[in-house]
Amino acid sequence: MSLELNKAFAGILTAGIAFMVTGIIAGQVIHPHVPEHSAIKIGDVAAPAGAAAPAAAPVQLEPIGPLLANANVANGERLAKAQCGSCHTFNEGGRSGVGPNLAGIVGRGHGAVAGFSYSAGLKAHEGPWTYDQLNAWLAKPATYSPGTKMAYSGMSNTQQRADVIAYLRSITPGAPNP
Ligand code: HEC
Structure with missing residues (x-):
């Protein structure tokens, strides 16, 4: 293998390593934080404890x-x-x-x-x-x-x-x- 070819390979290798290292560093500097819970709660507006779902609750009428x-x-x-x-x-x-x-x-x-x-x-x-x-x-x-x-x-x-x-x-x- 000629010296020129070796140099060329070394160049490519160096570029590759540099690319990888950049990726690793970037990955550590910028770590996207995905929240476990959504900050927006839908359908959870101060439901009183023990309140039954409206659809399931039968209409309670006072005795007539x-x-x-x-x-x-x-x-x-x-x-x-x-x-x-x-x-x-x-x-x-x-x-x-x-x-x-x-x-x-x-x-x-x-x-x-x-x-x-x-x-x-x-x-x-x-x-x-x-x-x-x-x-x-x-x-x-x-x-x-x-x-x-x-x-x-x-x-x-x-x-x-x-x-x-x-x-x-x-x-x-x-x-x-x-
Ligand atoms: C649009 C027509 C309609 C209107 C308005 C209506 N009804 Fe009826 N009613 C019916 C029908 C039809 C039945 C039979 C229901 C069935 O078989 O499921 C019925 C059944 C009844 C029954 C049961 C009768 C039985 O023999 O068991 C009562 C009691 C009754 N109606 C009272 C009323 C009262 C009181 C009102 C007014 C506040 C009223 N209805 C308004 C059509 C009507």
């Missing part, structure tokens, strides 16, 4: 019975005619429309109007309608009976529900005491 004593039946009738009347009738023996007739509903079985085509889910509820069940139903029909045919989103105001339920009680001869 005590509110019925002082409920306003006339206001309940007005609300029922305005918000329920497009689908329901309230008179004894009244025809069923989009929804079943509601005369005598308190204490009647779920889905008990003959000839009305209820959703399977509503019919599957056992036992007669209690005041608290009517309360839960009217607050959110789709939560009380998933898949219900009643296209009504719900009445959020507790006093208004008490008034409507008191009205339903008034159109139920021999309705049970709350």
